[in-house]
Amino acid sequence: MDSATTLLDVLRRTTLSLDPDLLRVFLPLVALISLVLFLHQRDPLKQYPGPILASKGRSHVVIHELHRKYGPIVRLGPNILDLDVPELVKIFYSTKAQWKKTEFYHGSSSIVDGKIVYNIFSQTDPGIHTLWRKPISKHYSTNGVLPLEPHIDNVLTEFCTTLESRYPIGFLEKGCDFNGVLHAAKKSTDYFAAVSQIPVLDYWLDKNPVHRIGPPSFGAAVNIALQHLVDRSQGTDSSYHDPAQPDYLDKFIEVKKSDPETVDDSMIISYLMINLLAGADTTAITLRSVFYYGIRDLAVWSRLQKELDGIVEDKTRPVSWRDARSSPYLEAVMREAIRMLPGVAMNLERYVPEGRLVIPSATSTEASKDQDQNQRFVPAGTIVGLNPYVVARNTSVYGDDADAFRPDRWLKGEEEPEAAYQARLAAMNAADLSFGAGARVCIGKNLALLQAYKVVATLAVRYDIELANLASRWRVTNSWFPRQEGGLEVRLKMRAVGH
Numbered sequence: 001m002d003s004a005t006t007l008l009d010v011l012r013r014t015t016l017s018l019d020p021d022l023l024r025v026f027l028p029l030v031a032l033i034s035l036v037l038f039l040h041q042r043d044p045l046k047q048y049p050g051p052i053l054a055s056k057g058r059s060h061v062v063i064h065e066l067h068r069k070y071g072p073i074v075r076l077g078p079n080i081l082d083l084d085v086p087e088l089v090k091i092f093y094s095t096k097a098q099w100k101k102t103e104f105y106h107g108s109s110s111i112v113d114g115k116i117v118y119n120i121f122s123q124t125d126p127g128i129h130t131l132w133r134k135p136i137s138k139h140y141s142t143n144g145v146l147p148l149e150p151h152i153d154n155v156l157t158e159f160c161t162t163l164e165s166r167y168p169i170g171f172l173e174k175g176c177d178f179n180g181v182l183h184a185a186k187k188s189t190d191y192f193a194a195v196s197q198i199p200v201l202d203y204w205l206d207k208n209p210v211h212r213i214g215p216p217s218f219g220a221a222v223n224i225a226l227q228h229l230v231d232r233s234q235g236t237d238s239s240y241h242d243p244a245q246p247d248y249l250d251k252f253i254e255v256k257k258s259d260p261e262t263v264d265d266s267m268i269i270s271y272l273m274i275n276l277l278a279g280a281d282t283t284a285i286t287l288r289s290v291f292y293y294g295i296r297d298l299a300v301w302s303r304l305q306k307e308l309d310g311i312v313e314d315k316t317r318p319v320s321w322r323d324a325r326s327s328p329y330l331e332a333v334m335r336e337a338i339r340m341l342p343g344v345a346m347n348l349e350r351y352v353p354e355g356r357l358v359i360p361s362a363t364s365t366e367a368s369k370d371q372d373q374n375q376r377f378v379p380a381g382t383i384v385g386l387n388p389y390v391v392a393r394n395t396s397v398y399g400d401d402a403d404a405f406r407p408d409r410w411l412k413g414e415e416e417p418e419a420a421y422q423a424r425l426a427a428m429n430a431a432d433l434s435f436g437a438g439a440r441v442c443i444g445k446n447l448a449l450l451q452a453y454k455v456v457a458t459l460a461v462r463y464d465i466e467l468a469n470l471a472s473r474w475r476v477t478n479s480w481f482p483r484q485e486g487g488l489e490v491r492l493k494m495r496a497v498g499h
């Protein structure tokens with residue numbers, strides 16, 4: 001006899017003498033409790049612990065704390081497990097794409113003429129996703145993004161001129177979110193992060209065919225994309241576009257010509273929207289992290305400046321990618337800042353495919369040892385995933401000081417044998433989920449790194465930068481992108497040219 005039946009029997013016996021009105025209220029309640037108990041008994045995930053209620057805004061911190069308390073497996077919902085097991089990165093996020101993205105991602109799609117339109121981020125069907133991603137992926141490889149360096153140089157030069165003259169440019173020119181795109185992007189990711197927890201809600205809210213109840217639409221961003229496409233095809237954009245320096249729109253138009261079956265004008269708009277929206281917050285979060293952690297630690301920042309000073313010859317121009325990449329300490333600072341706060345900090349959900357998942361042993365905490373005693377199987381259809389923020393703090397990979405900002409961890413220690421360093425580095429690389437991994441790895445990774453390395457190197461060489469208030473701490477709101485709210489107040493001083 002199971003516990004649900006026992007409870008029913010007891011209740012049946014004790015309720016016989018009750019008044020019928022009371023029974024009418026009481027019996028459905030009993031049925032509900034019994035159902036819950038019954039489902040619990042058959043629940044294949046019941047051995048895995050988790051919180052009763054979710055938290056908003058700080059979910060990455062709370063989930064990290066839960067892993068400390070319960071070990072490597074934390075249950076986030078009836079059918080969702082968050083795992084802090086670095087060995088699973090290569091399984092869940094492999095290039096074979098057997099572990100399908102879940103409906104979590106659908107919330108970032110748009111609705112056009114009453115139809116839901118997915119993009120390469122939100123498309124969960126592996127076949128369609130490959131079809132859409134393949135034609136453009138070469139334009140996001142390292143060789144594909146390098147021709148964009150002159151564009152980045154132009155913006156960086158304008159940025160420095162702005163800082164030095166206090167006149168604003170672009171978004172900078174107006175000095176504000178002049179067309180509301182940044183506000184829409186913020187509201188939209190807040191919506192996405194919330195609704196993705198119960199994806200079916202999206203059909204009642206943003207995708208509601210009768211009355212849309214969603215975040216502000218991306219009308220302004222769509223208009224920018226559309227206007228550029230129209231101007232380019234009519235040749236009316238010569239004031240800001242030089243065909244000798246092709247941009248992404250040129251490349252997408254080229255792709256449409258060579259692959260018209262897959263890429264039409266609406267696909268071009270979708271590609272442009274991804275460039276406008278997926279890369280903005282993430283790259284900004286990375287830059288803020290580098291400055292927040294880097295300049296707080298004087299030893300780190302002066303070592304970085306010294307190394308770059310020795311590499312960069314012309315300090316009046318934006319630092320080239322070649323120079324930035326040849327600074328091992330810049331690489332260490334960048335990787336450490338991204339590790340401390342990856343630009344995406346929620347569970348990258350995937351479905352367990354046919355068969356089942358056997359979770360490998362992990363022995364990083366006392367709590368995990370308790371879990372090891374259970375057989376750790378997870379049935380097909382369960383949602384599983386790792387959170388880039390949590391796995392970046394795994395002490396079995398990063399050591400006991402995983403919570404500390406220490407760029408040196410990416411470099412070979414003075415006394416450390418080469419083989420030991422290579423093994424340590426390989427383990428850190430294998431656990432690195434800051435840009436995702438496998439078939440759904442971030443398409444914009446090389447572009448983001450090209451921009452971020454150049455910006456940090458250029459500002460470090462050109463200015464002395466210090467925090468306006470050393471005691472101030474940032475406030476992070478995590479809605480998929482963990483945005484540091486309120487910016488970062490710093491003091492800037494021009495360094496002497498030729499220092």
Ligand code: HEM
Nearest residue numbers: 121275278279282283343344348434435436440442444448
């Ligand atoms: C520092 C900057 C960035 C970070 C930290 C970042 C992070 C990520 C992560 C973690 C994923 C994997 C999501 C998953 O598997 O669930 C992802 C996917 C993606 N990112 Fe980024 N990203 C950055 C910049 C960019 C840029 C600049 C672009 C576009 C130009 C971009 C476009 C995309 C797209 C389209 C996907 C989905 C790829 C696919 O599913 O095939 N990202 N990004």
